[in-house]
Amino acid sequence: MSHVKGEERGKNGMLSTTWKKGLATITSVGLIGVLLVGCGAATSPGNNAGGNAQANAGKPVEGGSITLDTSQAVPDLDPAVAFDTTSAEVDYAIYDQLVTYQKNTYNIVGDLATNWDVSQDGKTYTFHIRKGVKYSNGDPLTAHDFVFELQRLLNKNMQPKPSPGSTFFFDITGAQAYYEGKAKTISGVSTPDDYTLVIHLDKPENFFLKILAMPFLSAVDPKFVQQAGNAAMDTTKAMGTGPFALQTNAQNQVVLVKNKNYWQKDKSGNQLPYLDKITINVNNNGQLSAMHWEQGQTAFLSPWLMGGDGIPSSQYPTIMHTPKYSNLVQKQDMNAIYYYGLNTSPTVDGKKNPLSNPTVRKAIEFAFDDSQIVKLNNGAVKGLNQPLPDSLEGYVKNLDPSAQYSYNPAKAKQLLSQAGYANGFTIDVWNENTDGAKKEDQAFQAMLKQIGITVNLHEVAWKDFLTKSMSGTAQAFGSGWNQDFPDASDFLNTLFSSAQIPQNNMTNYSNPQVDQWLNQAQYSTDVQQRDQLYGKVVNKVMSDAVIVPLYQNVGYYCVQPWVHDFYTSPVMYDPFAYIWIDPGH
Template identity: 30%
Template sequence: MRSTKKSALGIITTMLVLLGVVLSACGGSGSSSTPTATPVFNYPLAGIADLATFDPAMATDQLSSQAINMVFVGLVSLNADQKVIPELAQSWTTSKDGLTWTFKLKPGLKFSDGKPLTSTDVVYSLDRALSKDLNSPASPSYLNLIKDSDKRLGGTINTLIGDSLLAPDASTVAIKINKPASYFLASLTYSTAFVVEKSLIDQYGNKNFTDHLTTGGGSGPYKVQEYKHGKDIIFVPNPNYEGPKATVKVVSTFYKTAETAFQAYQNGQVDQAAVPSPDLAQVKNSKEYHIVPILSIFYYGLNYLSKPFDNIHIRQAFALALNKDQINKTAWRGINVPTNHIVPQGMPGYNENLKGVDGTTSTAGNATMAKQLFTQGLKEEGYANAAALPTLKFPYQSGGADLDKEITIATQEWKDVLGVTVKQVPTDFETLSTELPKNVGTANIQMFQTGWGDDYPDAQDFLTLQFAAGSPNNQTNYGQNHSSDAAAQVAVQKALTAADIEQDPTKRLQAYNTAEQQLINDVVWLPIYQKARSRVLKSYIHGRAFNAGDFNAPDDWALMTVSSH
């Protein structure tokens, strides 16, 4: 999943609105006979002006997924320890050949509006997510194991219901897949497999139904009480949720930057916030401070279809010219974990023996080798010197002073070590998220900064899903270019797809480890750091746990309480 990284009048207005909510939640100054109001958790959505989407089938970014995961669920989900657990499904079995999965639903399932939820709704939702008309940017990645999904996505068949998606009775769902992949169950925890209410979509349409979630739509722990685009979303507990019931109302206000959200926290407007690194010193010894490494890698992409990055030695030079330790220390106050890895630490399949481009585990760079490789690459491509290179533009996710500083340090290190001038192009998250998928098969964006957070607990999510032939996430165009080492790249792609169906767990992870090492040598990504979330949480919020998956499991919302404040 792609990761995200003011006016005074706007802040004041938001503060007044939320102050009213907080006073209401705490009972205000009314008499003792006034009924106790539902407690409120003010939970900001920072770094965006609005959700990119509220449709489970369309989500590709973390902040949209946070809202979606509160309202919608699927057959299975992940708990706080990143283990797959039953959600709408009560149990499941697989056929001997591993190609058919049969799920038994829990009894009495309902949507938030009280209408029954049956197997028909499950297969409808999966089929809808794969329909050509919807044109989901996520389904080709997360639902591609479903048999004939490519035909449904391509429009050559009109439905998978009765083909690979079966509902033999109201409580049974059968799904046929195209290869015996052990990660299939985990892939169903991503939102593309979540169940949506057909009657709402029939009434309002595929694109507009999310503006009417106050009337139904999902079956998760929460339902939408109010959604004001560009302002806030108010979530209230769903009384028809099949799991433990939440008791706390959640108010999510949009903040364009982490800095403004943190200021709102200090002003008492929100109950949780990420901590900008300049503010760490004042909060890191507080009981309200929490830091948790998460399963998310932030990296730079060098497009193999764009010169000069079609040359492996120039890519390697750019990688080794960066001192990731210095970047983390200076830009991020040492909070994150500098890394050479694609698969993050804590994920099954993490390779503790992986080496960087120079054959060492160092993340401090190697200026001497970088210069040698750069000189070699320039000669191979016929460039007289660094000044002869094409103009290099570097778009990145703007919206935070820390990231601005990171990119400034990186571009200066490339200048100092290689003599290359790279122009910084700060770009808002929504725009960059829209443009990067268009990079597949094109030379549109030469280089870029972004991140990837885990979608499900399997190394396939960080490897095959990113770099396999035809992957919509392959935005550096690995294996689909005209560089001299393209054939070797294709061999790695084939090794990844073979690992996907390897039934021996040990052999499977070893195959992924071997492929990841070659991907690093090829600089398919230039990993910078594994993200660590640095947050503050008000002491009156209880039961709010932070985990490596960086999400709240559906049942865990019931653990949250708010004491008087």
């Protein structure tokens, strides 16, 4: 995404997403989209499904095409600037990175790098680039192409817009100097030969490979970029080594065709991808998209295409409790959290802020009934008790007693009295002005009213919400965070480090001990030590009652029975390269 994308909820109360995540140093939550409002069973593949109907169901069928619906047009084709889910869905089909994730796991495996070596101090990575790889236009891939792309990422004056991912790469030696215009080259990057790329870091970074698996440092063809120009590459042209090539990108449709030069083969030696063509129609009417799927016109619905969880909360009970529907649904935990933030500043807008008192914040925690929020979403979301999703490494299974809260209005009133607010007080809660946000805000308002706290709701346009919350002057606010990459640092360093005040750390929470733990964990290569340090951070943040956790997302995928080898991932997007279709099975 660009600096920040918005958070919107669909009509049924679910937070919907066509974002890509937050940026660990300069962005806040990235969640926008249109919520799907219908999903059902399909009995036939429709006329878009090609392939050999006589094929064995277990043997991939080559050829054919699929049609899909997406809720938004692709904002950015250029992987250097793409930072939203709609763009990433397409870019991952066109471009390859040095490394990627193994199917539906967190395991990093080679992509355009066959293998790599890491120095003993954890600061030097030597990547061995796959030989014989070509771009879809036939140009050969070399290690120099990654240097070219990294220079684009770190060009803060790149036109028509610079990369929002530049700060992810600042730990590369010489990266900041290059970014600031103080050096003409990036001193920490070299190419000893055409198929070797060496990257040196200032400090060891345990999650560096995960950063490289993001789209930013994709292999791009320098010759093509220089000929087409950045503007065209971001809007109408693309040239990658991925399984598909771009045929067209318009506001109403994206068409991808098989890259006949693609390097990867399946385990039987068959050329990937199997599909010849993918047509993605832009359709912001979720109900119509659902009907298309029900009629067999589209191959699948997913959170990456449709936003939200892929199934609307209003339809969730019907789909999940009706076998002919639920049998076509795949489920995947999403590393995304939602919460109410409580501003810890002594004053807000020049007035004394009761929330600066941790005892008051604890009272709010005990007044909050998270089961009501889950019910508002018809059970389609999971409960949350901390600022990490339970699917992420670092999640604390057993919080300290001081960091645990249960619904207890009597205890909440007792704490308010203890803090000197026996008669309650009034606070301002900021959120966006969507129907879903209003539902949750009204529930929160009613909960706090029971303990004597009056909530004034300020539900405004997303742009206005960002202006207020990112200035650090929202007394309380509804927000969320989705992973940039699967690591606890992306959540905890972003939301609770003093260095992130106020753009990302919108609660203005500042604790020197927490900062020390965060900094130590970020550059530790000891996994057990990192987990222990992040555990301390989670317990401290919750003990200080900085946020009121709401829930974590679950992704649901409606997949036609004639679509084979589709799989979900906690990290990656829809597996276009591996799916195949067979109307007979």
